[in-house]
Amino acid sequence: MRQFHHEVSVSTRGKGLYDFTREVERWVSGCEITSGLLTLFIQHTSASLTIQENADPDVILDLNDYFGKIAPEDNRLYRHTVEGPDDMPAHIRTTLTQTQLSIPVTRGRMALGTWQGLYVFEHRSVPHRRSVILHLLGE
Amino acid sequence: MRQFHHEVSVSTRGKGLYDFTREVERWVSGCEITSGLLTLFIQHTSASLTIQENADPDVILDLNDYFGKIAPEDNRLYRHTVEGPDDMPAHIRTTLTQTQLSIPVTRGRMALGTWQGLYVFEHRSVPHRRSVILHLLGE
Amino acid sequence: MRQFHHEVSVSTRGKGLYDFTREVERWVSGCEITSGLLTLFIQHTSASLTIQENADPDVILDLNDYFGKIAPEDNRLYRHTVEGPDDMPAHIRTTLTQTQLSIPVTRGRMALGTWQGLYVFEHRSVPHRRSVILHLLGE
Numbered sequence: 241m242r243q244f245h246h247e248v249s250v251s252t253r254g255k256g257l258y259d260f261t262r263e264v265e266r267w268v269s270g271c272e273i274t275s276g277l278l279t280l281f282i283q284h285t286s287a288s289l290t291i292q293e294n295a296d297p298d299v300i301l302d303l304n305d306y307f308g309k310i311a312p313e314d315n316r317l318y319r320h321t322v323e324g325p326d327d328m329p330a331h332i333r334t335t336l337t338q339t340q341l342s343i344p345v346t347r348g349r350m351a352l353g354t355w356q357g358l359y360v361f362e363h364r365s366v367p368h369r370r371s372v373i374l375h376l377l378g379e
Numbered sequence: 380m381r382q383f384h385h386e387v388s389v390s391t392r393g394k395g396l397y398d399f400t401r402e403v404e405r406w407v408s409g410c411e412i413t414s415g416l417l418t419l420f421i422q423h424t425s426a427s428l429t430i431q432e433n434a435d436p437d438v439i440l441d442l443n444d445y446f447g448k449i450a451p452e453d454n455r456l457y458r459h460t461v462e463g464p465d466d467m468p469a470h471i472r473t474t475l476t477q478t479q480l481s482i483p484v485t486r487g488r489m490a491l492g493t494w495q496g497l498y499v500f501e502h503r504s505v506p507h508r509r510s511v512i513l514h515l516l517g518e
Numbered sequence: 519m520r521q522f523h524h525e526v527s528v529s530t531r532g533k534g535l536y537d538f539t540r541e542v543e544r545w546v547s548g549c550e551i552t553s554g555l556l557t558l559f560i561q562h563t564s565a566s567l568t569i570q571e572n573a574d575p576d577v578i579l580d581l582n583d584y585f586g587k588i589a590p591e592d593n594r595l596y597r598h599t600v601e602g603p604d605d606m607p608a609h610i611r612t613t614l615t616q617t618q619l620s621i622p623v624t625r626g627r628m629a630l631g632t633w634q635g636l637y638v639f640e641h642r643s644v645p646h647r648r649s650v651i652l653h654l655l656g657e
Binding site: 241243245277279281282283284285310311318319320322328331332334335336338339340342371373374375377 | 519553554555568569570571574576577579580581584588614615616619620621622624629630631632633634655656657
Binding site: 241275276277290291292293296298299301302303306310336337338341342343344346351352353354355356377378379 | 514
């Protein structure tokens with residue numbers, strides 16, 4: 241049994257979902273692990289991870305719109321407003337989605353379904369560099 | 380340290396929560412792992428996984444109703460409507476719940492609490508077969 | 519590769535987020551694992567886990583308020599009301615957050631970002647003792 245660690249940096253340009261499946265696939269492939277478990281962990285509380293459809297780009301636009309509606313940018317609703325109206329909604333959106341994802345690896349590849357892609361879900365309005373830690377365990 | 384992979388297929392008959400705890404328990408038991416980590420991963424973006432109460436069936440009926448209300452079936456709200464009014468709400472409901480669950484295994488069994496059951500949460504109206512990948516690592 | 523199991527009990531005094539990062543850190547440190555994967559699993563369906571900001575305490579107060587609003591305590595909305603008005607909202611709040619978290623361990627420490635803390639999110643009004651199972655795998 242062997243372990244590998246890696247850090248992926250994803251550049252974001254405002255709220256929305258950023259596909260980074262290919263970058264993770266390439267790294268997993270280079271580790272030459274046939275069978276194991278991959279874990280992705282994002283080191284932030286105002287951006288998150290999600291697995292969603294990779295076919296119709298309208299899905300991720302609609303998702304971003306939906307999260308804009310359920311966590312409104314209205315400073316009167318929150319105590320924590322120091323970084324602007326998108327600050328507390330970003331924490332809420334993060335809590336409603338995932339900070340971590342684990343994916344089985346079989347035959348040297350992530351066991352994703354046909355339509356599944358890996359996304360960083362950015363919840364802040366200004367550009368950020370988001371750090372995702374990858375951990376692969378297997379043989 | 381040994382690893383095992385398995386695929387469970389769960390048949391669904393419309394929106395709702397489908398208990399598949401027993402099937403997972405049986406497989407874990409057959410692997411004869413005393414101590415380890417079990418990961419469940421659903422290969423879809425319109426059905427998800429959740430751990431919820433296994434005692435009063437009203438809980439899972441209320442949960443299903445709740446998710447019907449927070450992600451309304453109204454095509455005017457979404458761009459992605461190609462597969463019908465339950466299509467985009469299904470992606471939203473998936474994003475608000477889990478695609479993956481990991482559960483420690485101790486004394487040969489999943490370390491579930493007394494009232495915890497494993498559910499596939501179906502978010503589409505028509506019947507589906509949902510594929511869940513199981514990965515067990517331990518000794 | 520070695521494995522460790524532990525159980526942490528977190529005492530709660532009503533709805534809100536309870537930071538237990540230090541207690542987890544201490545245990546991980548004592549295991550003397552340099553590189554590996556830590557999994558936290560809460561054995562309840564009316565309390566959950568989340569990773570959120572550990573700097574401004576207003577963030578977790580706002581989060582608790584938000585979850586109070588999206589899952590209202592109104593018995594007319596639910597079938598499952600046997601344990602009081604906070605019963606079914608607690609199950610909903612649990613389903614919208616996490617029952618399990620996995621965190622890579624590098625250089626002997628959890629790979630948390632600077633502002634990330636580990637919280638038990640209590641969703642019931644009366645005090646509880648919540649059991650979180652820890653599993654650490656590594657070398």
